[in-house]
Amino acid sequence: MLGLHAPALRRCSFRVGAEGDDGSGIQLGMAAGGATLHLGAGSVSLPIHPPKSMSRAVLVNRHGQRFVNEDVYMGRLGDRVLLEQDGIAYLLFDDANFERPAIERDLLAVGESWQEVEAELGLPPGALQATMALYNRHARNEEDPVFHKRPAYLKPLDTPPFAAIDCRVDSSMFAAFTLGGLHTNAWSEVLTPGGETLPGLYAAGRSSSGLAAPGYSSGLSLGDGSFFGRRAGTRAAGRKG
């Protein structure tokens, strides 16, 4: 199902799920005539923090350019890197701000200048130097006019040596899970492709396409699972609500 609907997620090394989370609930509903929704949607996390101070680093793509505010929710970070940057990103530090993320990541390059780090990573000549010059210029005033990172995490990265940590999906930890599932109405009744309810068939949690598809935020799984699970149970028991 991943290969068919969400092939990019297969590149993520850590599948967030429990035993039995294999899509069989969705397939069972489909076999009964249920429609599906958002089967290509997923949540991808790139956990660079904790510690939260890791947000002082700069994240660049394979062109040596920033593309996101580094203090953003890790679920947004993973989506951005995997789906918009072909799964390639490097996390950059200077000596004054260097820290290791709680989840182990490899050190890919170390240099006495950003030019050396840029060369070691094989980035286009001059690209990373330009990115860091612009970032540092504004970070000295606790400003990020391009991506609006919070001032608390804006420190100039200008104390050698400089380092790059691996945030590529094919060689470092990314966590993913899917969000699509059976198409249901507000009472968790499964719908047919024509929009009719399938009598007696209910779905909730990750067997359904819930509130989280397509944009996940922590808590939404338990939130919609318990809310719509309760509604399904209430309706199945013959009560109105």
Ligand SMILES: Cc1cc2nc3c(=O)[nH]c(=O)nc-3n(C[C@H](O)[C@H](O)[C@H](O)COP(=O)(O)OP(=O)(O)OC[C@H]3O[C@@H](n4cnc5c(N)ncnc54)[C@H](O)[C@@H]3O)c2cc1C
């Ligand atoms: C490590 C981890 C951390 C998470 N953290 C959060 C969080 O912080 N916030 C949040 O909102 N969500 C979180 N989630 C997600 C959340 O736990 C799940 O989305 C939620 O439990 C899904 O509920 P569910 O009822 O759909 O599926 P499940 O809780 O997986 O329940 C499905 C049940 O069906 C059983 N089953 C499967 N196949 C069959 C079969 N053929 N016959 C009979 N039984 C079967 C399974 O064994 C299982 O008991 C996390 C998940 C994981 C794995």
